[in-house]
Each structure stands twice: as structure tokens, then as C-alpha cells.
Amino acid sequence: MLHTASPSDILSGRTTDIYFARTVEVLKNAGFADVRVRAEFHVASLPRGFKWAVFTGLKEVVEILRGRRITLYALPEGTLFYENDPIMVIEGPYLEFAVLETAILGVVRHYSSISTKAARVKKIAGEKTCLFFGARALHPAIQPMADRAAYIGGCDGVATVMGAELLGIKPSGTMPHALMIIFRAVAGDHTLAWVWFDKTVPSEVPRIVLADTFLDEREEALLAAKLLGERLHGVRLDTPGSRRGNIRRIVEEVRWALDLNGYRNVKIFVSGGLDEPQVEALRDVVDGFGVGTSIAFPPSVDVSMDIVEVEVGGRWIPITKRGKLPGFKQLYRCGIRHVAVPWGSPPPCGEPLLVKWIEDGRVVREIPGEAEIRKYVLEQLSEVEL
Incomplete structure (x- = not known):
């Protein structure tokens, strides 16, 4: 029941x-x-x-x-x-x-x-993409309501299938760490998850890969760029708090390495425990944010x-x-x-x-x-x- x-x-x-x-x-x-x-x-x-x-x-x-x-x-x-x-x-x-x-x-x-919390986050993010990733923090019965509230409050997109459908937009998302973990355990190489993702999902879905599962963020971002080439739209950093350190420094390092190796078009997205202060601190060095709990529980x-x-x-x-x-x-x-x-x-x-x-x-x-x-x-x- x-x-x-x-x-x-x-x-x-x-x-x-x-x-x-x-x-x-x-x-x-x-x-x-x-x-x-x-x-x-x-x-x-x-x-x-x-x-x-x-x-x-x-x-x-x-x-x-x-x-x-x-x-x-x-x-x-x-x-x-x-x-x-x-x-x-x-x-x-x-x-x-x-x-x-x-x-x-x-x-x-x-x-x-x-909606108010979403508007505050979007106000700070400005022209940078802000996606609502807060469904997992809520009872599923109210996920569509929260998606609607966050979207009309200013978020550029939502992650859930039903919420996006009711809004008349396409759901936004990348890939979970589970995908890389399974490929690492079964095939011995987590980067194959990116390759099979590229082979499998429809072409209109941006190729944005998680770049923090097993290796250093800079290393994983470069591996993804070399594997997918021009098809790589961006990398998402969802580094756990226990490993995060100074996230701005990490982003700057990833950006520097990508640019240095000719991947200036690869975008950087950040998610995981973000609120207004973190968005403000990163908005000039990233291309977008995935914000969840702080909007879901305002x-x-x-x-x-x-x-x-x-x-x-x-x-x-x-x-x-x-x-x-x-x-x-x-x-x-x-x-x-x-x-x-x-x-x-x-x-x-x-x-x-x-x-x-x-x-x-x-x-x-x-x-x-x-x-x-x-x-x-x-x-x-x-x-x-x-």
C-alpha cells in the first residue's frame, strides 16, 4: 500500500x-x-x-x-x-x-x-544551464508537482520522465555511476560505458559523461574526450564531498586540461549538493548545474x-x-x-x-x-x- x-x-x-x-x-x-x-x-x-x-x-x-x-x-x-x-x-x-x-x-x-528556491538559484546561475535533479529526494507521488514548480521557477529542465512529459519538454540527464561500475566489474573497463552509451542512446541526446567515478576528474575528462571526440558534448563532475576538496580548483584544472588538448568545445557541468553559494562560486567557470535537494527541500x-x-x-x-x-x-x-x-x-x-x-x-x-x-x-x- x-x-x-x-x-x-x-x-x-x-x-x-x-x-x-x-x-x-x-x-x-x-x-x-x-x-x-x-x-x-x-x-x-x-x-x-x-x-x-x-x-x-x-x-x-x-x-x-x-x-x-x-x-x-x-x-x-x-x-x-x-x-x-x-x-x-x-x-x-x-x-x-x-x-x-x-x-x-x-x-x-x-x-x-x-519555485522560489529555483528562481533564486537561476537568478545566480544567470545564462548558465540549471537543471532540477531533485526527484530522488521526494516521494514519487509528488515528483511531477516538484518538477513543474522548479521549471516555472526558472530551472531550464527536469530529470524525470513523467515530470518532463507533463511539462511538454524532454527530460534532461546524463548517466548514473551505476553504469560505469557495472562495466568496470564485468568488462574490466569503465570507459566502455561511455562508448556503449554513445552507441545506444538517440543522437539528439547530448553526450555528457560522468568524469569522476574511478580516476582523477582531469584524467577521466581527457579519456572521455579522446574516446568520443567531437561527439562529446560535455563532462559532469559529481565528485563526492569526501573527495571534493576545492571544487572550483578541480573545475579549473579540468577546463585547463581540456583546452590544452584541443577540446575547448567540451562543456563542464557540476552536480551534487549544490546551493546558492556553490552556484555563485562556480558560475563563471562551468557551463551548467544540476541542482537537487536544495530546491526539492527549500x-x-x-x-x-x-x-x-x-x-x-x-x-x-x-x-x-x-x-x-x-x-x-x-x-x-x-x-x-x-x-x-x-x-x-x-x-x-x-x-x-x-x-x-x-x-x-x-x-x-x-x-x-x-x-x-x-x-x-x-x-x-x-x-x-x-
């Missing part, structure tokens, strides 16, 4: 916290089953040192709320937001979505956290949902718990700043960001494809600092 929730489990509210299910029964018994509210999702806090985050997960939120008697306002998926920004509002009978709060918060928080973007208005006698009453700002709000983009004002107030500047996605259960706006959302994220990244 796999301990995973099915789509029907999520849509029916079975993944809720129990206190929401009990709240539903209390409100029904009290005669408040039809009370309408406006519930705001906002950023309670950003991870330490983060100035912004990336809003993602809207596509799945729309699927969760589709057909229910609610109206949904939200930022466009991929919008950068700041602490205390309202990012989404649900309007309608509270009991229509009470048992879905847990699932919706989980979607938005998890998605946005992964610092959490803390999103909360709070009722900010309740309809009583046909009038909307601003109300919320202490520490929160009551009232339905609109968020405006004013350059790289965001300004929140009461809904219906004169625009302080710029463009309104909260737009309607669902009206009375009917989806009224189409969410763009993943490539378009990713482009939108990258455009915003060019305007902000880490």
Missing part, C-alpha cells in the same frame, strides 16, 4: 485537518451553514534573508475549487510577491471550502517554496489563510483576528514595489494584480502554459535583487 492521497481524496476534503471538519458540523448545527466570507491568503513571513517569493500552484488550486459556489481572485501564476502581500482571495459560503483550506495551503506553500514560504470579511445582512463586515489587516484588498504593482489598498479604493499606482479566476464555480480565465509562466518569472527576476 502506498500512503498517498488520490485526487478524489483531495477534492472531497479527506486531506483536511480534523478541526475544519468539526467546524463545519458546528456551523451547520448553529444555523450558520450559509454564511459568506472573504478569505485572504497572504504571506505571513518569508524565509530569513529572502526579499521576495514566487507565487505558484494556482493551476491546482483552480482544479480544487472548480465547480464550487465560490469566486476566486489571485495573482497570475509566477508573480513575484513580498511579505504581507495578499496573494489570493476566496469569496463565498465558508462551508463550500472550509475542508479544503488544508489542501489549498499545502499546494500554495509547497509550490511557491520550490526553506518554507509561510502562507496563511484568514477570513478578512464576513457578509452579515447583505453587508460585508471587515473582521479578522489580532495581528491581521481586516478587509478585502487589492494589490498593485508600482515599479518593483507592491502596494495593498482596500478593494475599490483609487489605484495608488501601477496595475492591479489580483484578478478573477473563478466566478461562482465557473473558471473565467485560462492559466498560461508552463513555458509562458516560466518566461514571466524570468522577466521579473531580471528586475529584482536577491
Whole structure:
């Protein structure tokens, strides 16, 4: 048995916290089953040192709320937001979505956290390739979701077959150490793994070989270049931490040796335990990165949902718990700043960001494809600092 929730489990509210299910029964018994509210999702806090985050997960939120008697306002998926920004509002009978709060918060928080970390890494990597290799750090049930979050957050590609298929892109990857180990044990020569890889995989797959399995990285890189010649696209260094030493020095040595021997076109990719500091330290000497765990397990973007208005006698009453700002709000983009004002107030500047996605259960706006959302994220990244 796999301990995973099915789509029907999520849509029916079975993944809720129990206190929401009990709240539903209390409100029904009290005669408040039809009370309408406006519930705001906002950023309670950003991870330490983060100035912004990336809003993602809207596509799945729309699927969760589709057909229910609610109206949904939200930022466009991929919008950068700041602490205390309202990012989404649900309007309608509270009991229509009470048992879905847990699932919706989980979607938005998890998605946005992964996308934000991917965006930070891509911001540092710049024009260098950044691939998401984090599937093995996650339960397989959520790998496609993480691939999507990382891709629209800025990663140039993902490694899993299903994740790439759902994104409409080709999966990215090289070869595992297992391939060289088996050839070494059975055939006595691990470099034959590169030769058979070249003979076997489709020609459109770049020939990128692991160059750190048994020998020095410089030695293996040169062996691969001599064996595959012009067909060799690049080498990947995934040197274990116990042997790594100064990885920048290792990369510089490999680059020097390749150039010296006439292999200037062979690219160098690095993977294994990378985070923002390592990417920043290597971005000028490598051609690309494979980043896994740090994106798959990012610092959490803390999103909360709070009722900010309740309809009583046909009038909307601003109300919320202490520490929160009551009232339905609109968020405006004013350059790289965001300004929140009461809904219906004169625009302080710029463009309104909260737009309607669902009206009375009917989806009224189409969410763009993943490539378009990713482009939108990258455009915003060019305007902000880490």
C-alpha cells in the first residue's frame, strides 16, 4: 500500500485537518451553514534573508475549487510577491471550502517554496544551464508537482520522465555511476560505458559523461574526450564531498586540461549538493548545474489563510483576528514595489494584480502554459535583487 492521497481524496476534503471538519458540523448545527466570507491568503513571513517569493500552484488550486459556489481572485501564476502581500482571495459560503483550506495551503506553500528556491538559484546561475535533479529526494507521488514548480521557477529542465512529459519538454540527464561500475566489474573497463552509451542512446541526446567515478576528474575528462571526440558534448563532475576538496580548483584544472588538448568545445557541468553559494562560486567557470535537494527541500514560504470579511445582512463586515489587516484588498504593482489598498479604493499606482479566476464555480480565465509562466518569472527576476 502506498500512503498517498488520490485526487478524489483531495477534492472531497479527506486531506483536511480534523478541526475544519468539526467546524463545519458546528456551523451547520448553529444555523450558520450559509454564511459568506472573504478569505485572504497572504504571506505571513518569508524565509530569513529572502526579499521576495514566487507565487505558484494556482493551476491546482483552480482544479480544487472548480465547480464550487465560490469566486476566486489571485495573482497570475509566477508573480513575484513580498511579505504581507495578499496573494489570493476566496469569496463565498465558508462551508463550500472550509475542508479544503488544508489542501489549498499545502499546494500554495509547497509550490511557491520550490519555485522560489529555483528562481533564486537561476537568478545566480544567470545564462548558465540549471537543471532540477531533485526527484530522488521526494516521494514519487509528488515528483511531477516538484518538477513543474522548479521549471516555472526558472530551472531550464527536469530529470524525470513523467515530470518532463507533463511539462511538454524532454527530460534532461546524463548517466548514473551505476553504469560505469557495472562495466568496470564485468568488462574490466569503465570507459566502455561511455562508448556503449554513445552507441545506444538517440543522437539528439547530448553526450555528457560522468568524469569522476574511478580516476582523477582531469584524467577521466581527457579519456572521455579522446574516446568520443567531437561527439562529446560535455563532462559532469559529481565528485563526492569526501573527495571534493576545492571544487572550483578541480573545475579549473579540468577546463585547463581540456583546452590544452584541443577540446575547448567540451562543456563542464557540476552536480551534487549544490546551493546558492556553490552556484555563485562556480558560475563563471562551468557551463551548467544540476541542482537537487536544495530546491526539492527549500526553506518554507509561510502562507496563511484568514477570513478578512464576513457578509452579515447583505453587508460585508471587515473582521479578522489580532495581528491581521481586516478587509478585502487589492494589490498593485508600482515599479518593483507592491502596494495593498482596500478593494475599490483609487489605484495608488501601477496595475492591479489580483484578478478573477473563478466566478461562482465557473473558471473565467485560462492559466498560461508552463513555458509562458516560466518566461514571466524570468522577466521579473531580471528586475529584482536577491
